[in-house]
Amino acid sequence: MKKLLALFVALTLIAAACGNDDSDSSSEPEGGDAADAGDAGDGGDGGDGGDAGDGGEAAGDEPIQIEMWIAFNDDARLNFTLDRAAEFNAAHPEYEVVVTPFDSYNTVFEQTALAMDAGNPPEIIHFFEAATQDALDAIDANGDPIFKSVTEAIAGRTEILGEPVVLDDVASAAAKYYTIDGQLYSMPWNTSSTTMFSNMDILNEAGITTPPATWAEVEAACEAIAGLPNPPSEGCITWPNHGWFFEQSLGQAGVDLANNGNGRDARATEISLNSDAALEYVQWWSDLEDAGSYVYTGTQRDWGGTAAAFNSQNVAMLVYSSSDTTVLTEAGTENGFEVVSSFMPYNQDREYVGNLIGGATLWMTNGLSTAEEDGALAFMNFFSNPENAALWHQVTGYIPITNSARAVLEAEGWYDENPNSAVASDQLDAAADTPASTGALIGNFVAIRDVVTAAIEDILVNDADVTERMASAQDEAQQLLDDYNELFG
Amino acid sequence: MLVAASFLIAAAVGVLSFGHSTKREVASGVVLGALGAATILAALGFCPFVSDAESTEGVLGVALAATFAWMFGAGTKAVFSQKAADLGSGDIRTGAFKLGWWWPWLLLSPTLVILVFFLYLPAYRTFTLSTKLTRLGTPRVGERCLSNFSELLVTNPAVVIMLPLTAVAFIWGVGMWHRRSEPGSWGHNLTRTIRPFGILIFLYSLYFIFENENGGYRLIYLNTVVISSSIVIVSMVAGLALAYLTFQNVRGITVYRTLLIWPYAISPPVAGILFFMMFNATGGIFAALANDFGFDFPNYATNSTLARLTIILASVWKLLGYNLLFFLAGLQTVPRDQIEAAALDGANAIQRFRSIVMPALGPIAFFLLITNLTFSFFDVYGTIDFLTKGAPAGATSVAIYELIRVGVDNGDLGRGAAQSVVLFLAVIGLTAWQFKQSEGRISYGSA
Incomplete structure (x- = not known):
């Protein structure tokens, strides 16, 4: 009885708190902007998902805050973002873009899920490609989508707040990946592909003049390198155990990862981790490890450890993301060896179809006021304008995200001086236009990738049987997809 | 069938935990055990027994019913024996506040509020969540009954239930033998060496009930x-x-x-x-x-x-x-x-x-x-x-x-x-x- 009383008091408090929330959001005024009356898409969203930051609209002197969460906290990439935000804030004093860095895509993904649940997500969120389906499906407590299609929000405008819109100019591989139902829901930003980096000093010493292009050539090169009097201390080749490489190999073989056109014609309901092409790749990988050529660092998604092994010349070749082309090339120069970038090696027994992109895009939250929305859109388009996109490419190695940015770089003669930087764009251009080489859209993709890497780790470390282990990974992944589709499908 | 089995077992557990020296105690034990089982099974909507009778989920349902029967039986017994002890002993162990019955509750309320909001409610949420399929930001929630648990265990329900029980029975038997045997006899010495390893035997038996x-x-x-x-x-x-x-x-x-x-x-x-x-x-x-x-x-x-x-x-x-x-x-x-x-x-x-x-x-x-x-x-x-x-x-x-x-x-x-x-x-x-x-x-x- 007495406990009940205490509980009752507590419940009343909660009820009161909830009640306040509701009245707040329903009485939210949505500024009447005559200038944007043409935006048919906006009308329906008014009122819901009220945002606490709206006060700035009325005040005028207080800049409107645009919060941006990004998954980069390394100096080069974070500073690039902070510099662009500062430039934008200087050019548009009525806005203040605030950048919050996180240590990984997964962290941003988790934190966003929590922020969405709490009802206060930031305006702009940096999501990786694997989270695309999840972002599309995400809804808030009222059942409204969390994100708003960028194409829809731009609504055909060619400039916003004086910043030219670059959305239509996005490089075709990225546009293909992220276009869903004919529109870009998010603004493409950092886009890369998997490329190989070779220590040419070691390769030349072993009598190899061009980096190996196929699996057989990799094996041959590794044999030659192992025969050197002083071979690299750890082994011949390495790459991170990341689901992305597995997906790339399927793209190369032209095999879909999921049904319904890799999830692009309709929601994917069946996944296939143990197709012949998949088994061939994992078997090759495992054989390469058994032969002592492939070096496994022992940690999944180990970008740092694999790059360190390459930079310190403990391995001769590194399959990696083109995102670090500039850094890897420079590190080679500093450590006194020549780095040459080339396409990701493929299976010579299968017809090469094409590699796909990886990376991330910027998503804009739904339910923003018109002023906030325009600020977010203007910033995202400014962020990837030709000059900024070209600079971004030069600092990192991500492909120039727009065609005009690439034109700027070509005019500058950048590629003649830095041939490694052209490899990712060339590889993506060489890909056929098929669902397999575009990449899959799957719900719960992040967890499914973990199933793939866990299985491969088991195969590499514990010598698990490839066919059996991939079959059980297949069951696990299918279960994850079924669960997801039960909730969202 | 399993529903009947759970209530029978629950009644037995209720009696065992509450006491069986008088007829009244036995009757109370049966009622308490059944009540315990009914509470948890009703809360679950009898879902563990919906599918085929021999599933791991069904076995978990029975185990859950037995656990609640024991909690109800032993809990009530503890309350009663505490009261009896309070009455029986000469020490003054109870009393009343002059200011009224609500006074201690008022003094306790800050602690209670913290306990309720930071311990009991989250714990309760965890228990309810564990029977569901859900993620953040989903339009709907899937009911999973006990399958989130049974997935962790082997599919053979007999193994799940019998192995730990056998281990417990063995350890109990060894303890019994030890107490009944003559000090100095070989049986006494043998059981004395085995007894400390009881926990290891039990832990080892649990190893086999988890999915491999x-x-x-x-x-x-x-x-x-x-x-x-x-x-x-x-x-x-x-x-x-x-x-x-x-x-x-x-x-x-x-x-x-x-x-x-x-x-x-x-x-x-x-x-x-x-x-x-x-x-x-x-x-x-x-x-x-x-x-x-x-x-x-x-x-x-x-x-x-x-x-x-x-x-x-x-x-x-x-x-x-x-x-x-x-x-x-x-x-x-x-x-x-x-x-x-x-x-x-x-x-x-x-x-x-x-x-x-x-x-x-x-x-x-x-x-x-x-x-x-x-x-x-x-x-x-x-x-x-x-x-x-x-x-x-x-x-x-x-x-x-x-x-x-x-x-x-x-x-x-x-x-x-x-x-x-x-x-x-x-x-x-x-x-x-x-x-x-x-x-x-x-x-x-x-x-």
């Missing part, structure tokens, strides 16, 4: 038992040994003590980073040193045994200072005169340690055992995350690491909640066992 298919929970169970128990045993033994050493009067002993206690001030993730810096095979300090001397430093990240040892080492190092601190404090309370008297009587150092120092340290050791267990079950997360991330192939993924991976990283709230319930039950069970073991053995000096 790839991605199954058996590996996680093994990791947790091996890593957690090693951390606790090694850190306590080493802590006591070091405390005994630093208790001696040596020049500069305070410096040694301070240095030894230092690691306690470091957080588990930092401990993980430190050991990563030392043992990492590509860029670690030891790898570089080994290289200079022409050795090949083994890579702990690709070797299950080494990876587990590294986690244990890092955690022990981190815990050592804490244990040392408490054992040192405990050693100050050991009566000097008794030790001197024993020494005069001719007891050697080992005898003095066993008969005088150890008993005096009992309460401290028990306290440390509980806190160390908590550390090794929960706080070890930070060390693992920075040192191995559960690698290689899940060999260092303990229960807390796995449940955060599933529930937070993968966003599968239902399965994560189910795993946290399993961990909760394990820790409750272990703590209860500890208390039972230490009953009467540890003297806090008053009685």
Whole structure:
């Protein structure tokens, strides 16, 4: 009885708190902007998902805050973002873009899920490609989508707040990946592909003049390198155990990862981790490890450890993301060896179809006021304008995200001086236009990738049987997809 | 069929837990047991018994009904016996506040509010979540009944129920035999040697009830038992040994003590980073040193045994200072005169340690055992995350690491909640066992 009383008091408090929330959001005024009356898409969203930051609209002197969460906290990439935000804030004093860095895509993904649940997500969120389906499906407590299609929000405008819109100019591989139902829901930003980096000093010493292009050539090169009097201390080749490489190999073989056109014609309901092409790749990988050529660092998604092994010349070749082309090339120069970038090696027994992109895009939250929305859109388009996109490419190695940015770089003669930087764009251009080489859209993709890497780790470390282990990974992944589709499908 | 079985078992458990000396007690036990079973089964909507009769889920349903029957029976008994004791004893143990019945509740209310909002409600939410399929931001929620739990277990329901029961029956039988046999007889001696291993036999039987298919929970169970128990045993033994050493009067002993206690001030993730810096095979300090001397430093990240040892080492190092601190404090309370008297009587150092120092340290050791267990079950997360991330192939993924991976990283709230319930039950069970073991053995000096 007495406990009940205490509980009752507590419940009343909660009820009161909830009640306040509701009245707040329903009485939210949505500024009447005559200038944007043409935006048919906006009308329906008014009122819901009220945002606490709206006060700035009325005040005028207080800049409107645009919060941006990004998954980069390394100096080069974070500073690039902070510099662009500062430039934008200087050019548009009525806005203040605030950048919050996180240590990984997964962290941003988790934190966003929590922020969405709490009802206060930031305006702009940096999501990786694997989270695309999840972002599309995400809804808030009222059942409204969390994100708003960028194409829809731009609504055909060619400039916003004086910043030219670059959305239509996005490089075709990225546009293909992220276009869903004919529109870009998010603004493409950092886009890369998997490329190989070779220590040419070691390769030349072993009598190899061009980096190996196929699996057989990799094996041959590794044999030659192992025969050197002083071979690299750890082994011949390495790459991170990341689901992305597995997906790339399927793209190369032209095999879909999921049904319904890799999830692009309709929601994917069946996944296939143990197709012949998949088994061939994992078997090759495992054989390469058994032969002592492939070096496994022992940690999944180990970008740092694999790059360190390459930079310190403990391995001769590194399959990696083109995102670090500039850094890897420079590190080679500093450590006194020549780095040459080339396409990701493929299976010579299968017809090469094409590699796909990886990376991330910027998503804009739904339910923003018109002023906030325009600020977010203007910033995202400014962020990837030709000059900024070209600079971004030069600092990192991500492909120039727009065609005009690439034109700027070509005019500058950048590629003649830095041939490694052209490899990712060339590889993506060489890909056929098929669902397999575009990449899959799957719900719960992040967890499914973990199933793939866990299985491969088991195969590499514990010598698990490839066919059996991939079959059980297949069951696990299918279960994850079924669960997801039960909730969202 | 299973519904009837659960109520029968529940009634029996109710009687066993409540008492069976009079007819009235038996009747109350039956009612309480049935009530307990009905409560939980109704809350679940009798869902464990919907599918085919012989599923692991059904067995779990029966076990759940029996557990609630026991809670109701034993709980009511405890309340009654407390009241009886209050009435029977001459001491004044109850009273009333002059200001009214609500006064104590008012004084208790801040604590109660905190308990309700930060402990009971989240715990209740965890239990309800564990029967669902859900993620953050979903338009709907899937009902999973007990399948989030049965997935962790082998599919054969007979194994799930019979193995632990057999183990318990065996241990119980050994205890019975021990009590009934003549002291000095071979049976008495045999059972005395077997008895301390009862917990190991039980833990070993549990090993076989967890799913062993790839991605199954058996590996996680093994990791947790091996890593957690090693951390606790090694850190306590080493802590006591070091405390005994630093208790001696040596020049500069305070410096040694301070240095030894230092690691306690470091957080588990930092401990993980430190050991990563030392043992990492590509860029670690030891790898570089080994290289200079022409050795090949083994890579702990690709070797299950080494990876587990590294986690244990890092955690022990981190815990050592804490244990040392408490054992040192405990050693100050050991009566000097008794030790001197024993020494005069001719007891050697080992005898003095066993008969005088150890008993005096009992309460401290028990306290440390509980806190160390908590550390090794929960706080070890930070060390693992920075040192191995559960690698290689899940060999260092303990229960807390796995449940955060599933529930937070993968966003599968239902399965994560189910795993946290399993961990909760394990820790409750272990703590209860500890208390039972230490009953009467540890003297806090008053009685």
